[in-house]
Structure formats: C-alpha cells, structure tokens
Amino acid sequence: MNEFTLIQRCFQGWDITHPNVLQSIGDDCLVWSGSQPLVVSADTAVAGRHFPEWASPEQVAQRAFLPAVSDLAAMTATPAFFTLALTLPPATSEDWLTRFALRLRALAETYGIMLAGGDTTAGATLTLTLSVHGTCPHPVLRSGARSGDQIWVTGQLGQSAAALPYILEKREADAPRSWSEAYWNPQPPVLFASQLQGCIHSAIDLSDGLIGDAAHLARASECDLAIHLDRLPLENDLKQREDEGLKLALAGGDDYQLLFTADPVAEREIVALAAQAQVSVTKIGEVQAGKGDIRWYDSGLERQLPWQSFTHF
C-alpha cells in the first residue's frame, strides 16, 4: 500500500467540511480564507510517552486529538480545521490505520473540526502531531486575569493521573471506571469555552496539573492567585485519599479541563452556560493584586505545597 492510496482511503472524503477551507487535502498546502482571527496550536503525542505502546488505535486517536483541541478551548475558540502529521512504524497494518482513522473521524465530527491536511511518514515510533486551528473574534489569553476575578475550573481533577499507574500496570479494572475514562477519553469543554467569549478575562487548559498551569496564568497576568484546596472538584474516591488525592489533582496533569478567571458579575452567566453545556464548574479562588504568585488555602489557612507540576519533557 503506498502513501497516496493509504491516505486517500483513510483520511479523505470525511463528512465534515468548513466553508472557509477553500482547498483541503490534495495540494501542497490547504487554503484558508476567513476574516476572523485564527488561533493555532501544535500538539504531539508519542507512543510510550503520551499513551502506552499497546494502546488501541481508537485510544491513540483519543489521546492525540483531545489534548490538541483542549488548546482551542483555552482560547475560547471555535474549532475550524486541523492537520495530522502521522509517523507510523513500518509494521502498521491497514486494519490499525482504518480503525484509527474511523475514531479520529468520529472525534472530528463531534468537535466540528475539519481534517484539511497532513503528512504521513514512516518511523520507528508511532508519533502524531496535530496542528489545530480555531476561529475566535477575541481570543482569551492567559494574561488577562484581573485582581478581583473569581477563579473557576471545569470538570473534576486528578482522575486521569490517578488512572495512570493502573493503566501502565494493565489492571484498569481495579480502578474506578471514571478514572480510566478521564485518561483515555478526556472531555475538554470546547463548546462551553467558545460560549464564554466576552464573559471571562483569562483562561488556560489544565494539561500539566493545577500547580503548574495556575502558575503560568498568574505569571502571564502579573497577578497573584489565592486557591482554596478544600474547594477543588475532586470526586469522592480521590477525596478519601486525602493528600494523595490532592497531589494527583494538583500535580498529576492530563486533566484537559479549563482554568479561567472572570469578574464576579459574570457568575450567573457562567453557571447558566455551564448548565446548558452540561459542564460542571467550580469556583476555587480569587485573583489578587501581586506579582504572579500562587497562595494555597485549606479551610481558610494558608498552606505550603510540597509538590511540583508534571513536566512533559
């Protein structure tokens, strides 16, 4: 099977298109013509690093695609198109590729994003780089937090990190199903985020864990963040683990939920939009004047954290 046959069979003719993509797969470049600002992020997933070598093709598609579109949510962008750079081990079967492409296609449809270009190469390690593009009249940056803002997070934290040892040891059945779901099939709140336009001041996606990502937002905004550990959205199984659960929620990474800040007057609208989008939201703290530090509180008392954020490299 040569490169062209393979690509055509698996990756062309998908249903989802975009009116601003004037030329898609099949030329040297795709062509985009649109008047709105475009936000762009490149995200790589490597076998043995971002997912186990033995992951199913469907799981690989999920672990590559969902963290990538999470970056669009972080800008409150609406997904538009993506390119897929796929490096496949020589032994990859047509069956593997067909299943991978089918799952990717379903994900692209769910998130309303068009596959518009890519590159397929051979290499020893399965490696996927998605370059996702979204539209947004006014992209929300990490740097927009203002003193007095409330700090919000979506979803629940720490489940994906809690699942990881069970997954690596191939005993997922011993862990709550919600944990392995959070790892294999994270749910970045892309639609909800796109509705937050004009309603929030700053946002970042939680990929490295709250400690690291909150620090990025605080430094970019040149504000301090006061975060209340007892308000973090942890499910019961993790809450019962006390500090161990807290560490997973704060430093585990791989949540692909959204951290954002907004004026308190926006609270009612945020809660209404979240309910409509069936996304849970939790107020976890307040933005304060400062130089970019985080202060952690537990039952109202300041607490020093002994943990550091996850680093991908």
Added chain:
Amino acid sequence: MNEFTLIQRCFQGWDITHPNVLQSIGDDCLVWSGSQPLVVSADTAVAGRHFPEWASPEQVAQRAFLPAVSDLAAMTATPAFFTLALTLPPATSEDWLTRFALRLRALAETYGIMLAGGDTTAGATLTLTLSVHGTCPHPVLRSGARSGDQIWVTGQLGQSAAALPYILEKREADAPRSWSEAYWNPQPPVLFASQLQGCIHSAIDLSDGLIGDAAHLARASECDLAIHLDRLPLENDLKQREDEGLKLALAGGDDYQLLFTADPVAEREIVALAAQAQVSVTKIGEVQAGKGDIRWYDSGLERQLPWQSFTHF
C-alpha cells in the same frame, strides 16, 4: 533542564516577527489576525528516514525546514509563521539543541518566517513536524494547468538523489559538492515563487521526483503533459550518466524545486523575474488537452519510462 527553560532559551526572543501574529509562543495557542488567505502545510522529518541518524544539528534543521517552506513556494505564498513540534531523544544535549535552534533561526530569518508556536516532547526517535503558514491573495493550485500552457521547472534536478548513496555511505567527498549541497541544503525558490502570482496557472513542488509530481499536477488539472527529457535541467555530471542520471532526475525525489505551468505570453515576465531572483528556469514541455496523462519525449520521439516515482512511505 525542564521543558520551559529549554524552550525559552532556544526558541524565544528571535528577531523575526510578523505584524499579523498577535500572540506568539507562551499561550495555549498563537493568534493570527490577517485579511489575506492563509495557506498551511504540515511536514515531518524523521531521523533515519529523511536524514541520517548522524546528521549534525544544523543539517537536521535544514532537512526539516527547507522541504516545509517548499510547500509554500508551491502555492506562490509569502511565508508568514510556523510551528515546530520537536520530539527529542532523551539523550539530546543542550549543545545539540542550541546549535539546531541557531541554524533554524537563521533559516527563518532568510525566508522571513516567524516561529510562533510549538511543542517539545521526548521520544526514542528524533522527529520534527513543521506546520508552515503563508499568505497569498490567490494561491496557485495543482489543478490550474490549461491546455497550451508551457511547463517550467526551476533549478536543476536529480542532484540530491545522486548524493544520497554517497551520504549514506559517508563518502560525500567522492561526489561533486553541488550534489551534497542539494541534499543537505536544498534551495526552494520561495521568493521567486511569491512573485509569480498572477503570472502562472498551476504549480507543485518537486519532492517525490518529476514522474510522480508531474502526474499529480496532470491529474489535478485533468490535462496531459508532454515533457521533453532532452530539455530537463541536468548538470553535466548527471547528463554524462545518461539513463542513470535521467532516472535520478525523474524518480529520485528531494529536489524541492518548482514545477509550474503558464501561458506562453507570460514567458518574458517569468524569465525576467527568474533573472532578478537569481533562479534558473527551464521550459520542459507543454500542457495538452487530455485526461491527466504524461507523455515523455526524447529528441522529439515518444518514449516509455521504466521508472516509478519515489514514495516517502
């Protein structure tokens, strides 16, 4: 050295910026706001496939960057910005990365393209995916060739493919210097191509060899191409090898020159623009009514070719 320090030290603070990139490295996405159509291509280079494992960091930068911007030339686009997804083996040294980044920075400056985002991951095999973005009022497609067009190529063909065995056997000194230069440091005619706007009907970059790439253009345009083998731009060393040289020029790949078609009335302008850009151009045939076939001629007589195009996968 953690991911953030590493990225900041090597890849931030480069001189070249773009007025339409409103937010660059440092947020979840970069932000682009421009009114012109954008063309986008993703290109992957893998160690051991697209360059030898022992290539220097400077050579790796060249072998990843230059084929990527060649895709912009194929649309007659002006380079705007790119993202770099870099998968580094765990043993990669700071020295290696510093040298790689310095060369990439110099290339970005030469081609006037801003590094605006990316992702750094660890993985067993050095893998680089560049997603290049260019602007273009009217992108030139593969599908625009018209019966009566002249067929042109830039530069000389086959040198990179001729160099390959010498490079893989580590005896580059035995080959003409121009050959290894063509392999390590191809010169896609990006500036010249951007000046061809409005002057040509169709274009494709020569990455897989003339046989394959001409076939793509012919099929996309639903026209036949008549190509004269005795007119192909081959340097003397390759001409002397007769059929062996011809095979390298036709099926070798990795030229990163431009194949384009234009109305004969545009000839004078094309020649003038080429002279100004110091790019050599050669008329190698004519577009004819047809269904997408290529006919090859040698001294006016039709000839069947026994070779196939290079496939990357």
